[in-house]
């Protein structure tokens with residue numbers, strides 16, 4: 141593999157889509173001698189419009205997270221291109237990622253407000269006073285107040301910690317927010333609150349969402365386009381409502397059939 145084949149983020153025009161991915165491929169080397177390399181992502185392509193919301197769905201191991209990590213710059217593709225809007229405009233991190241477990245990205249000894257203020261000083265270059273003010277504003281945007289700001293991560297609920305993770309991602313003024321199973325660990329009612337927050341953010345800003353999820357009900361609620369992956373490849377993509385209501389690929393139908401719905405009854409096993 142020559143260095144020339146490693147994709148470099150290419151800026152796209154200010155008016156163009158937030159993200160264009162073409163011919164993306166990721167091979168992981170064999171884990172043992174004589175083992176086979178894993179092709180985690182194979183010829184994946186999609187476009188995410190500014191302010192749009194695209195779901196990546198598929199069963200475990202289908203390549204969703206690897207695709208998201210390449211877009212976020214956390215993993216290098218073997219080949220293909222990832223073009224992110226704003227990557228030439230001085231925005232240092234045009235893509236931010238929120239994970240299922242926000243604990244991992246929070247310093248357990250740092251109070252929420254102080255951590256956010258530090259992030260704004262170090263990464264955005266704001267003065268101490270301006271960073272403090274912006275931190276209060278960002279926390280308010282995600283529904284948290286100064287009482288929450290004074291707490292340590294362990295003294296917040298799971299939903300509140302996820303709000304903090306979203307505030308920290310937004311602090312860096314990204315073009316694209318990747319949410320990788322970001323509500324999967326939350327109780328249904330807390331999940332609904334965080335999903336409402338994400339809808340609000342979409343209405344207020346031009347941030348585009350890339351939403352990795354195995355939960356098709358959540359996908360229906362928060363995305364307008366959807367990409368179905370299987371074995372590293374895209375089997376189907378289109379408007380979320382069309383894909384979920386009229387799946388063209390049998391695999392998408394299988395995913396839909398696997399979801400318990402109101403009125404769903406497990407099939408009785410034959411004796």
Ligand SMILES: Nc1ncnc2c1ncn2[C@@H]1O[C@H](COP(=O)(O)OP(=O)(O)OP(=O)(O)O)[C@@H](O)[C@H]1O
Nearest residue numbers: 168178179180198199200201202203204205206207
């Ligand atoms: N660092 C790695 N080294 C080797 N193989 C990997 C690595 N990361 C992922 N894989 C493999 O690549 C494939 C795709 O994994 P990926 O995590 O992208 O799938 P996923 O759809 O996100 O699954 P899940 O929903 O379980 O997170 C799997 O076969 C996985 O075992």
